[in-house]
Amino acid sequence: MKAEFDIPVITHYPQTPAIQVDAMVHSQPFVAKPDIQEPLGFPGELVEDWHDKAIDKMGELLGKYRSLQVFMDACVKCGACTDKCHYYLGTADPKNMPVARQDLMRKVYRRYFTFAGKHFPKLVGAVDLTEEVLDDWYKYYHQCSECRRCSVYCPYGIDTAEITMAGREILASVGVGQKYSNEIIGKVFKIGNNLGLPEPALVDTLEGLEEEVKEDTDVDVRFPVDQKGADILLVTPSADFFAEPHVDGLIGYAKVFHQAGISWTLSSHASEAANFGLFIGSQGNMQRVAMRIREAALELGVKRIVVGECGHAWRVAYSYWNTLIGPFDFLDPNYPAPQHICESTYDLIQQGALKFNKEENDDKVVTFHDSCNVSRASRMGNMPGGQYVIPRALIKASCNHFVDMRQETIHEGTFCCGGGGGLLTDDLVELRVKGALPRMQALHEVIEENEVTHMAAICAICKSQFTKVLPYYDLGMDMIISVHQLVGDALELGVER
Amino acid sequence: MPAYPSPQVASKVYVLVSRLKGIAVFVVSYLYAALFYLATAVLIVGVGRRILLYSRTPAPLKIPTTPAPTSTPGVVARMFREVVFFESLFKSNKWTWLFGWAFHFGLLLALLRHLRYFTDPVWSWVAFIQSAGVYAGYAMVFGLVGLWIRRLAVDRVRYISAPSDHLMLALILGIAGSGLLMKYVWHTDVVALKTYMLGLMSLQIKQLPADPMLLIHLALVICLMIIFPISKLLHAPGLFFSPTRNQADNPRERRHMPTNA
Numbered sequence: 242m243k244a245e246f247d248i249p250v251i252t253h254y255p256q257t258p259a260i261q262v263d264a265m266v267h268s269q270p271f272v273a274k275p276d277i278q279e280p281l282g283f284p285g286e287l288v289e290d291w292h293d294k295a296i297d298k299m300g301e302l303l304g305k306y307r308s309l310q311v312f313m314d315a316c317v318k319c320g321a322c323t324d325k326c327h328y329y330l331g332t333a334d335p336k337n338m339p340v341a342r343q344d345l346m347r348k349v350y351r352r353y354f355t356f357a358g359k360h361f362p363k364l365v366g367a368v369d370l371t372e373e374v375l376d377d378w379y380k381y382y383h384q385c386s387e388c389r390r391c392s393v394y395c396p397y398g399i400d401t402a403e404i405t406m407a408g409r410e411i412l413a414s415v416g417v418g419q420k421y422s423n424e425i426i427g428k429v430f431k432i433g434n435n436l437g438l439p440e441p442a443l444v445d446t447l448e449g450l451e452e453e454v455k456e457d458t459d460v461d462v463r464f465p466v467d468q469k470g471a472d473i474l475l476v477t478p479s480a481d482f483f484a485e486p487h488v489d490g491l492i493g494y495a496k497v498f499h500q501a502g503i504s505w506t507l508s509s510h511a512s513e514a515a516n517f518g519l520f521i522g523s524q525g526n527m528q529r530v531a532m533r534i535r536e537a538a539l540e541l542g543v544k545r546i547v548v549g550e551c552g553h554a555w556r557v558a559y560s561y562w563n564t565l566i567g568p569f570d571f572l573d574p575n576y577p578a579p580q581h582i583c584e585s586t587y588d589l590i591q592q593g594a595l596k597f598n599k600e601e602n603d604d605k606v607v608t609f610h611d612s613c614n615v616s617r618a619s620r621m622g623n624m625p626g627g628q629y630v631i632p633r634a635l636i637k638a639s640c641n642h643f644v645d646m647r648q649e650t651i652h653e654g655t656f657c658c659g660g661g662g663g664l665l666t667d668d669l670v671e672l673r674v675k676g677a678l679p680r681m682q683a684l685h686e687v688i689e690e691n692e693v694t695h696m697a698a699i700c701a702i703c704k705s706q707f708t709k710v711l712p713y714y715d716l717g718m719d720m721i722i723s724v725h726q727l728v729g730d731a732l733e734l735g736v737e738r
Numbered sequence: 739m740p741a742y743p744s745p746q747v748a749s750k751v752y753v754l755v756s757r758l759k760g761i762a763v764f765v766v767s768y769l770y771a772a773l774f775y776l777a778t779a780v781l782i783v784g785v786g787r788r789i790l791l792y793s794r795t796p797a798p799l800k801i802p803t804t805p806a807p808t809s810t811p812g813v814v815a816r817m818f819r820e821v822v823f824f825e826s827l828f829k830s831n832k833w834t835w836l837f838g839w840a841f842h843f844g845l846l847l848a849l850l851r852h853l854r855y856f857t858d859p860v861w862s863w864v865a866f867i868q869s870a871g872v873y874a875g876y877a878m879v880f881g882l883v884g885l886w887i888r889r890l891a892v893d894r895v896r897y898i899s900a901p902s903d904h905l906m907l908a909l910i911l912g913i914a915g916s917g918l919l920m921k922y923v924w925h926t927d928v929v930a931l932k933t934y935m936l937g938l939m940s941l942q943i944k945q946l947p948a949d950p951m952l953l954i955h956l957a958l959v960i961c962l963m964i965i966f967p968i969s970k971l972l973h974a975p976g977l978f979f980s981p982t983r984n985q986a987d988n989p990r991e992r993r994h995m996p997t998n999a
Binding site: 257260303304305306307308310311314315318320321322323325335338340341344355356363364365366389392394395396397398399400559560561563564568577578579616618619620623624625626628629653 | 788791792795796797798799800801803804805806807808820824826827829830831834838885888889892893894895897898899900901902903905968969970972973976977979980981982983987989990993994995
């Protein structure tokens with residue numbers, strides 16, 4: 242694959258590079274134009290009194306989020322996080338070390354909000370908020386995928402994602418928003434999903450899928466939209482509607498519902514599980530995006546809400562929905578609200594409602610990529626760590642050949658795919674390729690040792706990211722698949738339950 | 739021929755010197771008393787205000803780093819492992835963990851050992867740990883030197899270090915070092931010291947044994963107390979307020995609606 246930058250060489254994990262100052266100083270995403278900024282309630286361009294506005298906003302956020310206030314104070318610069326970020330490991334730029342990324346804000350915090358920084362700035366490394374500092378914020382708060390890996394290893398639980406989110410919110414509030422994320426949020430407000438797929442196109446796509454499945458299996462598997470009175474509202478990332486490998490996951494969900502005899506529906510009003518309000522740290526926008534789902538559930542009169550394979554969407558759904566758009570007292574209390582598609586399928590398997598012909602997947606040796614937001618910001622099932630057990634149980638139920646990657650690169654130590662947190666855009670492709678390095682190293686190991694052919698994931702961003710970056714590492718883009726593709730391919734349709 | 743002072747002059751000089759010494763001890767005793775009262779006030783008020791700020795700042799969303807306990811007893815257990823064993827740091831880096839843990843538990847033991855200067859009669863368990871407390875000083879020095887070497891030798895840690903990060907290590911190393919020197923090289927009058935400390939606690943200024951090493955030791959401790967609420971030493975109260983560690987993972991079961999949000 243040709244590229245305008247050096248593709249990292251895969252060596253054995255772990256590989257911690259020596260620091261290379263400013264190695265990624267050239268990397269930044271496109272800035273949002275006024276027509277993208279304004280519908281989200283942000284100024285169109287850099288405001289004149291940006292300095293004072295930014296400091297005011299920082300003060301406001303410090304008073305609003307205990308996380309930010311405590312994290313600004315608590316860091317002792319012990320260095321525990323310095324070799325934990327995939328972007329540092331892939332780029333060697335020291336500002337991609339979690340603590341250094343935090344310090345971009347902390348040094349300004351100290352200057353304006355602490356005694357030591359006000360009176361002895363040099364001593365404690367405090368600086369004024371200058372245009373250069375603001376530039377650094379824009380660059381390096383868009384080289385963090387908010388994956389929380391650093392927060393696992395920090396002795397005080399400092400989560401750089403919280404600081405990145407605050408940084409992006411301050412930037413957006415003075416007029417410097419990120420085009421990719423903010424444009425997508427605008428599309429959700431206007432059309433209902435990230436891809437800007439309008440209702441007729443959605444209906445058309447789903448009809449096409451019904452025909453495709455009929456052709457493949459000779460079974461009438463339905464993909465209903467806006468069906469009032471259905472038991473389940475399925476909210477899934479809009480990538481599932483047409484792109485490979487996502488769509489095979491959607492086919493898998495539909496087959497499971499069909500076989501279990503469950504009535505379900507999609508919604509054209511809430512045809513998107515993703516919520517980029519999370520990425521830009523804007524609780525207001527996050528709530529506004531999520532509210533469409535509550536509205537759709539009430540409108541359609543469903544009993545359950547199930548969320549499709551999407552990492553950050555599951556974080557928002559699992560951790561925030563109850564607070565932002567709850568309570569869910571109108572749903573069936575016998576099911577968790579919301580429920581992950583993997584939880585729902587897992588329960589059906591436990592009940593014996595699904596039968597599998599695992600030989601269907603015998604051409605594959607599968608490994609599983611834990612998605613960051615599922616692994617470190619949510620749960621599945623009723624015990625901590627269920628988010629690791631349940632997806633693997635689905636894979637093992639539908640495949641004969643499964644192996645895990647190296648222990649420190651899975652479960653809570655999993656590496657981000659390199660494209661999360663609002664960075665899945667072509668203007669950041671160098672960052673994305675380099676950030677994927679630790680995962681590629683771990684994958685490479687199981688390819689060599691266990692002849693792994695496929696890596697399954699439960700996140701639309703992971704799937705898109707790997708489709709894009711695998712070829713840079715001379716691996717096939719079709720290695721990455723949906724967990725529910727494996728489930729759907731092995732599921733015996735039409736047999737007696 | 740050497741000029742010896744006459745006995746009369748010598749005795750006058752002797753009286754003068756001992757008077758001056760008396761005045762110096764008097765001044766030093768009062769100066770350190772004033773500084774101790776000031777430092778104690780700064781420490782208590784400063785940290786108290788910070789704790790109040792942390793507790794009043796809302797945590798509007800559920801952000802525990804998962805997998806996390808699903809109940810309050812589970813959270814207490816997680817916090818206990820974090821505070822006592824430095825669980826997360828152990829996952830991260832064994833060297834930093836070893837040095838950090840040795841330093842902090844040396845410090846704890848040393849602090850407890852010092853309770854003998856503030857209690858009369860000395861509590862039996864404080865008396866019991868006296869001999870182990872000596873090794874605490876070595877553990878502190880071992881940990882601090884290890885952390886400092888890391889800070890200087892590892893390029894990543896050197897990059898993130900500000901002058902204050904080095905000074906903080908120097909300060910605490912100074913405290914531990916001067917303490918050990920007093921124990922083994924330049925002893926001080928610990929009985930007089932105890933009388934002074936007990937006096938301070940009942941608002942009476944007694945005579946402080948004005949040995950240089952003790953004065954250095956106490957001055958550094960006073961510095962540390964004053965710096966505590968305006969420095970990274972706030973990591974100590976901060977940990978207890980860290981939402982990624984102190985929240986239970988139960989957002990579906992219980993609607994998170996913080997009253998102060």
